[in-house]
Amino acid sequence: MKIYTEEMKKYFEFLQREIDRVYEIAEKARSQGKDPTKEIEVPQATDMAGRVESLVGPKGVAERIRSLVKEYGKELAALKVVDEIIEGKFEKFENKEQLADQCVRTALAILTEGIVSAPLEGIADVKIKKNEDGTNYLSVYYAGPIRSSGGTAQALSVLVGDYVRKKLGLDRFKLTEEHVERYVEEIDLYHRAVTRLQYHPSSDEVRLAVRNIPIEITGETTDNVEVSHRNVPGVETNYLRGGAILVIAEGVLQKANKLVKYIDKMGIDGWGWLKEFVEAKEKGKSDEKEEKAVEETKTKTAMEETAKIKKGFYHELYEKFKTNISPNAKYTKEIIGGRPLFAEPSTNGGFRLRYGRSRVSGFATWSINPAVMIMVDEFLAVGTQMKTERPGKGCIVTPASTIEGPIVKLKDGSVVRVDDYHKALELKDQVEEILYLGDALIAFGDFVENNQTLLPANYVEEWWIQELVETVNDVYELELRPFQENDMDIVEEAADYLDIEPETLAKLLYDPLVTKPSIEEALHLSHILKIPLHPYYTLYWNTLTVEELIKLQNALVNATIEWGEYRGFRYARRLEISLETLGDAKRYLELLGVEHTVEGDTVIVDYPWAAALLTPLANLEKKIEFKEFHTPIDLINEINEVKLRDRGISWIGARMGRPEKAKERKMKPPVHVLFPIGLAGGNSRDIYKAAQEGKTSDVEIAHFKCTSCGHVDIFPTCPECGGEAKLLYHCPKCGFESILDTRCPKCDIEMKPYKRRRISPSELLNKAMQNVGIYTLDKLKGVMGMSSAHKIAEPLEKGILRARNDVYVFKDGTIRFDATDAPITHFKPKEIGVSIEKLKELGYTHDFEGKPLVSEDQILELKVQDIILSKEAGRYLVKVAKFVDDLLEKVYGLPRFYNVEKIEDLIGHLVIGLAPHTSAGIIGRIIGFVDALVGYAHPYYHAAKRRNCDGDEDAIMLLLDALLNFSRYYLPEKRGGKMDAPLVVTTRLDPREVDS
Secondary structure, three states: OOOOOHHHHHHHHHHHHHHHHHHHHHHHHHOOOOOOOOOOOOOEEOOHHHHHHHHOOOOOHHHHHHHHHHHHOHHHHHHHHHHHHHOOOOOOOOOHHHHHHHHHHHHHHHHOOOOEOHHHHHEEEEEEEEOOOOOEEEEEEEOHHHHHHOHHHHHHHHHHHHHHHHHOOOEOOOOOHHHHHHHHHHHHHHHHHOOOOOOOOOHHHHHHHHHHOOOEEEEOOOEEEEOOOOOOOOOOOOEEOHHHHHHHHHHHHOOHHHHHHHHHHHOOOOOHHHHHHHHHHHHHHHHHHHHHHHHHHHHHHHHHHHHOOOOOHHHHHHHHHHHHOOOOOHHHOOOOOOOOEEEOOOOOOOEEEEEOOOOOOOOOEEEEOHHHHHHOOOOOOOOOEEEEOOOOOEEEEEEOOOOOOOEEEEOOOOEEEOOOHHHHHHHHHHEEEEEEOEEEEEOHHHHHHOOOOOOOOOOOHHHHHHHHHHHHHHHHOOOOOOOOOOOHHHHHHHHHHHOOOHHHHHHHHHOOOOOOOOHHHHHHHHHHHOOOOOHHHOOOHHHOOHHHHHHHHHHHOOOEEEEEEEOOEEEEEEEEEEHHHHOOHHHHHHHHOOOEEEEOOEEEEOOOHHHHHHOOOHHHOOOOOOOOOOOHHHHHHHHOOOOOOOOOOOEEOEEEOOOOOEEEOOOOOOOOOOOEOOOOOOOOOEHHHHHHOOOOEEEEEOOEEEOOOOOEEOOOEOOOOOOEEEEOEEOOOOOOEEOOOOEOOOOOOEOEOOEEEEEOHHHHHHHHHHHHOOOOOOOOEOEOOOOEOOOOOOOHHHHHHHHHHOOOOOOOOOOOEEEEEEEOOEEOHHHHOOOHHHHHHOOOOEOOOOOEOOOOOOOEEOOOOEEEEEHHHHHHHHHHHHHHHHHHHHOOOOOOOOOOOOHHHHOOOEEEEEOOOEOEEEEEEEEEEEOOOEEEEOHHHHHHOOOOOOOOEEEEEEHHHHHHHOOHHHOEOOOOOOOOOOOEEEOOOOOOOOOO
16 A cells, blocks of 8 residues: 655665665775674664564564555454464564563564563563472563563563463463562552552552463562562562562553453453453443433532523533543642742643644643743743643643743733743733733643543634635635635725725735734624624633622723724724723723733723723623622623623643753763773773773673684784784683683683773873874763673774764764754744755755755645754764764775764764664654754654653664764673664665554
8 A cells, every 4th residue: 555655755765875885885884894793793684673672572573564564454364463473474483482572572572563662671581480389380570671672572572472372272370379478569669669650550450460361470580679478489579570460450450441452453352350340340330420410410400400591602612511520630740849839730820721732742741822932031942851740741832933922921011912932021010910821732642642531612713714615615605714715805805895995905814813903894894794893802701700890890980982983883092091090990801911001000901902892791881780699790791782702711720841852872970982991991981091091901802702813812814914813702601712612611601701801091092192193182081891792892982083073972882962852743944054056955945835955934844754953963963974074084994984074964864763662763864954853753753752742751773873982792791781772774764564
C-alpha cells in the first residue's frame, strides 16, 4: 500500500543518499582498526522489523516480521514469530532456556516497535525453574528499565511468556502462600518507600493476580529496601524487585482492560480470571454510578419542586458542567520554590480553554499569546513546562499571536487588554494585577489521548464565523467558506444582502482570527442575522453574580454617555462616571474585562468598549430583574435583541514545571575522553596535568596483543608494526593470558578482558599529541576508571581534539546536545534564517497552499524528518563538526567533511535524534535555527522516539560523529547501560509505526 506521495518518495531517497554518503566515509575510517571494532556499530533500519533484528535478533527475522505484521497485525505477529523461533526457522539454540529467552525478548521488541531498551535491559533473564513437585515452569526476571516499555507492553510480555511456556510444554508456576504475601508486601512497600505507583492495587487484587498468572514474575534487586518476607524459596533476593512490581501493578492490573482485549485477539486461554476481574470492577463502577444517579435524581427533583420556575440555559449548563467535571487540584501539590502557580484549578481568570492547534502546538503542547509570557515576568518562555489541571499532567508552551492575551489592571486603576507582545513590554512595569491570563490553545486530541471529558467550548472567533456562514447559507442560500478565499461574486452578493463592504466580508471570512469587525459592524450583523455578538466585544458577564450585575446597571444609570447611531440602532461611544458614583461597581468593570481608563476620580470607558458594555444592558433602557436559576447572560439574553454567548465557561489551572532547556550534554564531572587516569589526575581527572607532573597510575584497562609481532599495548592496532591486535584475556586467579581463549585452561574460570596495569600518562599523551600535531592544552579530562565490561579505552587523540574544540564526550563515545522537544508542522523561511534558494535545494519548492516558493513570508509544511534547532545547538554543533573534521584529517587521514564556520553551514546535514529511555535513534535533517531553547520537529518525529511534548528533552548528535565514535564496548556494564545509546538508527519514518 502506498503511504506517501511522489514528493515524499524523492525526499526519502534524498535522505538515504546522504545517509549512505556519511556511512561510506565512516566505513573507510573505522576499517583502519583504530576503534574497538572495524565495523560501524550503528546499523541502519528502515522499519520496525529491521530495528527488532538489530536490537535482539534472531538473524533473518526482519523479513518474517514484515510479512506477518502485514497479515496479522503487531500483536498476533509477535506470537507467530515466537512459533517460528521455536520451530527453529532462524537459529538453533543449545537449550530451552535460551530459546525461551529469545522468544520473550523478540516478542517484546515487536510490541514496543523496536525502539525502547526494555527487551534488552528490562528483561534481565529468562529461566526454567522447578516447582516443589518437580515440574518445570518459566520464570521471567524483570529489571528497572522495563518501565520504559509502558504498562501495556509490560502486561503483554507476561502474556507472551505464558504463550512461550505452553509452546515449550512447561507447567504453571505453583507458588506458595509465602510467595503470595511476599508480592503483597513488596508492592505496598515500593509504593510507600520508593516511588508512588501510577496504579496502587489492593492486597486482594495482588493476591488474585499472582495466584493466577501462570509464569513467575520475578527480578533482580532494584532498591536497597529490605522486605520482612525473607528467604522465600526460589526468590534470590530479600530486597525490592522493582521490575517485577511494575509489571504486576502498572502492567497486568492497571492495563487489565486492554489485556483482556488482547487475550481474545491472540486466542490465549487460561486467563478467564482476568476477564472476571475486569467485569467485577466495571460492575462496581456501574453500581457506584447507579447510586450516584439515584442521588442526583433525588437532588434534581427536589430542586425542581422548590424552584417551580424555568432555568436559564447557562445556569443549567453550569450545573451539568460542575456535576460532571470538578476542579482537579493535583497539580498544585509539590510546588517548587521559585516556580509560580499561575492559576488555581478551574478558576475564572486562569487559562481560558480554546480548542485548536497552531503551527507549534498539539501533542501535549499548549500555545499561549506571547504577551502572557511577558506579563508573568517571563517565567513562561518557549519550551517552559507547566504542570496542568487537565487534559494531561503537563505541557510545554509555545507562542500563538492570533489568540487572546491577558487582561490586566494597571497601577492607576485602568484596565487594558494586551494581545500584542510589544504592548506587553511597554506595560509590564505598570501592572498591578492580571485579571485574565488569556487563551490556552489546546488540541482536542490531547483530551482524547488522556481519556478526559471535553469541557464546554468558550465562545471564540472561529465559532462566530461558522455561525455567520451557516446563517448566510440558510437565509440567503449563498455558500460561503470560512478560513479560505471565497469567490468574490458570491462575497459581493452576500455583502449586498448584509449591507457591509465586500472587502470587509472577504477579510472576515479569510482570516477571522486577525480581522475583527468594527463594533458597529458586529452589532449590525447581530441585528440582521440574529447571531450572537462577536466574541471580541463580548465581556465576561458570567464572572459576575446576578446581584453584582444589577448593582452595575444601577450605578451606570448615573454615567455621562455619548451616543452614536448606525443603521437604525443606537450604541454608546463613550461613557464617563466618577469613582465615587461607581463605588463597588468599579471592581465589576474589572471582572468583566472591559477596557477603561482612570483619569483623576473619573472612570472613562471609550470606543468601542462603551458599546460592548452598554448594549448587553439594553443601553440602560430596560431594567434587569433578579431571577432564580439564571446567570447574568441568561438575564441579558431575555431583555436584549443582541444575544450573547459565554466566552468564559471553561478555565484551566497550571503552575510552572521545568524551565526550557537547550544545552550540551556533559557527564558529571565533564569528560573529554573515555580514558582511565585513576588517582593520578587528581579531583579534576586531568590527564594533561598528570602527564606534566610525570605521574604514573594503576588502572584497570583492556590490552591488545599484536598477532604479528606479539607487542602488547592498549591499542587495537599495533603501534610498533601496524598489525592487527586482538583483545588479551587475563585470568584473575593464576595470571594466565590469551588472545584465543576466554576461559582459563588451568583454573576453569572465565577470564577478564582487562587487567590492572601501570600506565604512564606522559608517555601515552606525548605520542598522541605528536600524532595530531597539537602540543599544548589547557586541560584534558578523562575518567577515574572505565565502567564498561571490557574496559577498552578511547584513543587519547580523540580527547585531545575534543579538548581543543571545547566539546565533551558522553558514556558511549558520542557528543550530545539536549533540548526540550517542541512540535512544529509549518514554518516561514524568515523564522528559521534560511534563504529561499537553500530551501529549494532541500526540496521546499511550494508553500502549504501549493503556490511556488518566492517569499520568505510564505508558510511551508515541514517534512517529517526535518528539524529546527536552537541557535545554542547550532553553535555547539559547529564545534562538534570541527572536531569531526579534525578527527578525519589528523587521525584517519581522510578529507574533512563538514567544513563549517558558522551555524548556517550546518543546514542540510544529518543528525540522530535519541530519547534517553530508548536504544533506537532516528535520522533527522537540520533545516534551520531559532532563538528559542527547544528542538522543533514534526510530531511524527517526536513520536518515532516514543515521546510527546509535555516537557521531555531528547538528544541529537551529528550522524558522522556517532558512526565514527560510538561503540557498545564503551557502554557501562551495569543494568540500564544500553539505554540512551544508538544501538540502531531508523532511516525512514513510517507513520504507521510511530508510537500512538
